[in-house]
Amino acid sequence: MTLAVAKTAARAIGLECRGMTKIFGSLVALDDVSITVKPGAFHALLGENGAGKSTLVKCIMGFYQPTRGQLLVNGAEARIDTPAAARDAGIGMVYQHFTLVPCLTVAENMVISRGDLPAVIDWKAEKAALAAFMERMPFRVPLEAPVANLAAGEKQKLEILKQLYLDQRFLILDEPTSVLTPAEADEILGLVRDMAARGDITVLMITHKFREVTAFADSVSVLRRGLYVGGGAVSDMTTDQMSRLMIGETKVRKSAARLADVVSDTKVELNALYVDDSDGMPAVEALDLKIAGGEIVGIAGVSGNGQSELVEAISGQRPLKDGRIFINGRPFDATRKDYDTFKVFGLPEEPLKNATVRRMSVAENIAFRSFDKPPMAGLGWWLRPSEMRRKATDLIASYRVKTPSPDTPIENLSGGNVQRAVLARELSGDVRVLVVANPCFGLDFASVAEIRAQIIDQRNKGAAVLLVSEDLDEVLELSDRIAVMSGGRITYVVPAAEADRNTIGKHMAGHA
Amino acid sequence: MEQAQSAPMPRLLANPRWKAVAETVAIPVIALVTAAIVFSGFLLFLGKNPLQFFALVWQGGFGSAFSLQNTLQRAAPLILTGLAFAIPAIIGLTMIGAEGALVLGGFAAAALAVPLVAAGSPPMLMLVLTAGMAMCTGAALIMIVGWLRHGRQVNETIASLLLTYIAIATMNFFVEGLLRDPASANKPSTVPIGKDYMIGPIPGTEVHWGFAAGLVLAVLLWLLMSRTTFGFAARVTGGNPRAAQAQGLPVGMLILACSAISGACAGLAGFYEVTAIHGQANASLVAGFGFTGILVSFLARHNPLAIVIVAILFGAIEASGGLIQRRMDLPDATAAVLQGLIFVILLASETLQGRIALFQPASDKRA
Numbered sequence: 001m002t003l004a005v006a007k008t009a010a011r012a013i014g015l016e017c018r019g020m021t022k023i024f025g026s027l028v029a030l031d032d033v034s035i036t037v038k039p040g041a042f043h044a045l046l047g048e049n050g051a052g053k054s055t056l057v058k059c060i061m062g063f064y065q066p067t068r069g070q071l072l073v074n075g076a077e078a079r080i081d082t083p084a085a086a087r088d089a090g091i092g093m094v095y096q097h098f099t100l101v102p103c104l105t106v107a108e109n110m111v112i113s114r115g116d117l118p119a120v121i122d123w124k125a126e127k128a129a130l131a132a133f134m135e136r137m138p139f140r141v142p143l144e145a146p147v148a149n150l151a152a153g154e155k156q157k158l159e160i161l162k163q164l165y166l167d168q169r170f171l172i173l174d175e176p177t178s179v180l181t182p183a184e185a186d187e188i189l190g191l192v193r194d195m196a197a198r199g200d201i202t203v204l205m206i207t208h209k210f211r212e213v214t215a216f217a218d219s220v221s222v223l224r225r226g227l228y229v230g231g232g233a234v235s236d237m238t239t240d241q242m243s244r245l246m247i248g249e250t251k252v253r254k255s256a257a258r259l260a261d262v263v264s265d266t267k268v269e270l271n272a273l274y275v276d277d278s279d280g281m282p283a284v285e286a287l288d289l290k291i292a293g294g295e296i297v298g299i300a301g302v303s304g305n306g307q308s309e310l311v312e313a314i315s316g317q318r319p320l321k322d323g324r325i326f327i328n329g330r331p332f333d334a335t336r337k338d339y340d341t342f343k344v345f346g347l348p349e350e351p352l353k354n355a356t357v358r359r360m361s362v363a364e365n366i367a368f369r370s371f372d373k374p375p376m377a378g379l380g381w382w383l384r385p386s387e388m389r390r391k392a393t394d395l396i397a398s399y400r401v402k403t404p405s406p407d408t409p410i411e412n413l414s415g416g417n418v419q420r421a422v423l424a425r426e427l428s429g430d431v432r433v434l435v436v437a438n439p440c441f442g443l444d445f446a447s448v449a450e451i452r453a454q455i456i457d458q459r460n461k462g463a464a465v466l467l468v469s470e471d472l473d474e475v476l477e478l479s480d481r482i483a484v485m486s487g488g489r490i491t492y493v494v495p496a497a498e499a500d501r502n503t504i505g506k507h508m509a510g511h512a
Numbered sequence: 513m514e515q516a517q518s519a520p521m522p523r524l525l526a527n528p529r530w531k532a533v534a535e536t537v538a539i540p541v542i543a544l545v546t547a548a549i550v551f552s553g554f555l556l557f558l559g560k561n562p563l564q565f566f567a568l569v570w571q572g573g574f575g576s577a578f579s580l581q582n583t584l585q586r587a588a589p590l591i592l593t594g595l596a597f598a599i600p601a602i603i604g605l606t607m608i609g610a611e612g613a614l615v616l617g618g619f620a621a622a623a624l625a626v627p628l629v630a631a632g633s634p635p636m637l638m639l640v641l642t643a644g645m646a647m648c649t650g651a652a653l654i655m656i657v658g659w660l661r662h663g664r665q666v667n668e669t670i671a672s673l674l675l676t677y678i679a680i681a682t683m684n685f686f687v688e689g690l691l692r693d694p695a696s697a698n699k700p701s702t703v704p705i706g707k708d709y710m711i712g713p714i715p716g717t718e719v720h721w722g723f724a725a726g727l728v729l730a731v732l733l734w735l736l737m738s739r740t741t742f743g744f745a746a747r748v749t750g751g752n753p754r755a756a757q758a759q760g761l762p763v764g765m766l767i768l769a770c771s772a773i774s775g776a777c778a779g780l781a782g783f784y785e786v787t788a789i790h791g792q793a794n795a796s797l798v799a800g801f802g803f804t805g806i807l808v809s810f811l812a813r814h815n816p817l818a819i820v821i822v823a824i825l826f827g828a829i830e831a832s833g834g835l836i837q838r839r840m841d842l843p844d845a846t847a848a849v850l851q852g853l854i855f856v857i858l859l860a861s862e863t864l865q866g867r868i869a870l871f872q873p874a875s876d877k878r879a
Contacts, residue, residue, distance in 0.1 A: 357748055
C-alpha cells in the first residue's frame with residue numbers, strides 16, 4: 001500500500017476562481033466571487049440555498065459559462081466550456097443523488113462511466129485493470145456486486161471511486177452526506193479527508209452542515225446572495241462566525257418556547273399500516289405509532305426507508321394496503337370530508353411541487369382548503385372570486401407573503417414566500433392534526449426559523465404533530481418524541497430528553 | 513430596476529392578470545402566423561400564389577352569406593369535439609377519443625332511431641331520445657378511458673386512441689351486418705331516419721342546430737370550469753394531481769365526470785351528423801372531426817369560449833376547400849397540410865410559455 005500511495009502521491013490539483021460573475025437575465029446569481037483551493041486541501045463551500053454555491057460549481061464544471069471571471073487550474077488559466085473539458089482538466093463531481101445504474105455491477109458501472117469506450121469491450125482486461133486500480137485505493141467496493149444491492153454508504157464510496165478511476169484529482173462533492181447515516185457520512189468524509197491530506201486529491205465540498213465543516217474541512221468559503229462574504233482556515237473560525245456570515249443581518253425568528261403541559265384531547269393512532277411503493281414492493285410494514293395532542297413526534301431515518309410512502313398514505317396520495325388510521329378513536333380516511341371533520345392539515349416538502357398549482361394565482365392557491373365552503377362558495381358550488389381575493393389579501397398580510405398581488409401566479413414567488421402562502425392556507429384555521437414532511441428543504445434560514453416556530457406554535461395550541469424529516473438535527477430540535485424508521489418499520493422510539501445521536505444513528509442504519 | 517423594466521411596457525400590461533391573458537392569446541397567434549408563413553413557402557414551392565390562397569380562404573369562408581353559413585355548418589362538430597378534448601385537458605388528461613365517441617354516439621342514435629321511426633314516434637320525442645342515447649354512449653366510451661386512467665394507471669392517450677378504432681370497427685360491424693339497410697348497396701348504412709325526422713336548419717339560415725348547441729354548451733362549460741367549485745377542483749387536479757390528492761379532492765370522481773362531459777360532447781356531435789346531415793349512420797361519420805377537435809382545443813388553449821372562434825376559423829378553411837381546389841388547382845389534401853403545419857408549430861410554440869420577457873411579471877425572486 002505504501003508503495004502504491006507513493007506512486008500516485010502529490011497529484012492533487014489546485015484551483016482558483018477569479019472574479020467569477022454569472023448573470024441570468026436580471027438575476028445576479030454570482031457576483032465577483034474569488035476563491036482559491038490549494039492542492040490537497042479539503043475546502044468547504046458554505047451558503048444557504050440560493051446563495052450561489054451550485055452556480056459557482058456549475059461554472060467550474062463547464063455546465064454554465066461565467067459572464068465574467070477566470071478559472072485557473074494549477075496556476076494556469078483554463079478554459080472550461082463543457083463538462084468534457086472539465087473532465088480533461090481532472091475536475092470531477094459527485095452529485096447529491098446517485099448517478100449509478102442499479103442493475104449493473106460495480107465493475108460495469110465504473111467502465112461505462114468512461115467517455116471513450118470502444119465498440120467492443122474486452123471485459124477480461126477491463127476487470128483486471130479495475131482490480132489493480134482497487135488495490136491502490138484506500139477503500140474498496142466489491143467489483144462483482146450489483147449496485148442495487150449496495151448500501152447507500154457503499155454507493156457513495158463507489159461514486160468517489162468512479163471519479164478517481166477516471167483520474168479526476170479535483171473532487172467536487174455536492175452535499176454528499178444527505179443520503180447517508182451519520183456513521184456512514186463520518187466514515188466517507190474521513191476517508192476523503194485522509195486522501196486529501198496525503199495530497200492525492202483536492203476536495204471542494206458544498207454543504208450547509210457546520211458539523212461537517214468543523215470536523216473535516218481545513219478551509220472554508222462562505223457565499224451569501226451571490227457574494228463571497230468571508231472564509232479562511234476552519235481552525236480560525238467558530239461555528240457562530242460561519243453562521244453569521246451565511247445568514248447576514250437577516251432577522252431570524254426566535255424559536256417559540258415549548259410549553260410544558262399542553263392540554264389536548266386529540267389522539268392520533270396509526271394502526272398496523274402497510275403501504276406499497278410505486279413498484280408494488282412493500283415500503284411500510286406493520287407500522288404502529290401514537291401521537292397525542294400537544295406533542296411533536298419526529299420520524300428520523302435515512303431517505304428511502306418508507307418515510308415518503310408513509311406521508312403519502314396519510315395524505316391520500318397513495319393507498320393504504322392494510323391497517324387503519326384512527327383519530328380520537330374514530331377511523332380516518334384521507335378524504336376532504338375527514339380532513340375537515342378531524343381538522344387535519346399538512347405541510348409537504350417542496351411546497352411549490354407538492355402543495356400548489358404553479359400557474360394558479362396566489363389567491364386561488366390560498367383557497368384550496370376553503371373554496372368549496374361558504375363564504376367562497378355560494379349555493380354550494382358557485383365560486384365567489386371576490387371573497388377568495390379578500391381572504392387571500394388578509395392572509396397575505398398576516399403571514400407576510402411577498403407578492404405583487406393576490407392575482408400573481410404562485411410560481412413567480414420565491415421559495416420562502418410560496419412556503420408562507422402554504423402556511424397561511426394550512427395553519428390559519430383550527431388545526432388538530434398536522435402532518436409535516438421535510439418542511440425546511442430548500443429554504444433560507446429566516447424561512448426555516450419561521451416554519452419551525454409555527455410548528456411549535458401549533459403543538460402548543462394542542463395539535464398532534466407528525467414530523468417526518470431526513471435532517472436528524474431538525475428532528476432532534478423539534479420533537480417531543482423521536483421514532484426511527486428503518487426498512488419500513490418503526491425500530492426505535494425515544495423521548496427527546498433521552499435521545500442520543502449515536503443510538504439513533506445506529507437504528508437508522510438498521511443495525512442495533 | 514422594476515421601474516426601468518415596466519416603463520416601455522404598455523400600461524395595460526402593468527397588471528399581472530392582463531399580462532397572463534396577453535401571453536395566452538399571443539402564443540397561438542404567433543403559431544398561426546408562423547404556420548401561414550411556412551405554408552406560403554410550401555405554396556411558392558408548388559408555384560402557387562400564397563396571397564391568392566389566403567384571399568380564397570377568406571372568400572370561401574366568410575365572403576358571402578352562403579359561404580359564411582357553410583363555415584358555421586362545418587364549425588358545429590368542431591366546437592363539440594374541441595370541447596370534448598378541452599374538458600379532460602383542463603383536468604390534465606390528453607384524451608384523443610372524441611372521434612370514437614362521435615362515431616359510436618352517432619351510430620347509437622341512428623340505431624335507436626330505426627325502431628322509433630318504425631313505431632311512428634313523434635319527431636321531437638325521437639330526437640330527444642336519440643340525442644340522449646348518443647351522449648350517453650359517447651360518455652360511456654370515454655369514461656372507460658377515465659376509469660382505466662385513474663383505477664389502473666393506463667395511459668389515457670393510448671387507451672382513448674385504441675378505443676376509437678374499436679368504436680369505428682363496432683359501427684362498421686353492425687352497419688355492414690345486423691343493422692344494414694338492404695337498400696344501401698354501395699355504401700353500407702343503417703336505415704335512413706327519413707326527411708320528416710331530420711333536424712331542420714336554424715330558421716332563416718341553412719345552419720343546422722348543432723351550431724347553436726355547440727355555442728350554448730361552450731358557454732355552459734366555460735361557466736362550469738371557471739366559475740364553479742367543480743371547475744376549480746378540476747383545475748387544481750389538472751395543475752397538480754398530488755396537491756389535489758393532498759387536499760382530499762375526489763380526483764377519481766372528477767376524472768370520471770370530465771370524461772363523461774367529454775364523451776357526451778363528442779356523442780352529441782355524432783347525433784347532429786346523423787340527424788342533421790347524413791340521416792343515417794355509415795362510414796361518412798368517420799370524417800376526422802374528432803381529431804381536428806384536438807387541434808381546435810390546443811389553438812384555443814382549452815378555453816371553451818375561444819374554441820368557438822377557432823372552430824369557426826377551421827370551418828372556414830374547410831368550407832373554402834372546394835373553391836381553392838377549383839381556382840388554384842390544388843388537391844383536397846392542401847387543407848390537411850395547413851392544419852398539420854398549424855398543429856406542429858403550435859405544439860412547438862407552447863415552449864414559448866414564460867419565455868417572452870414582455871409578458872413576465874416583474875420578478876422579485878431575488879428578494
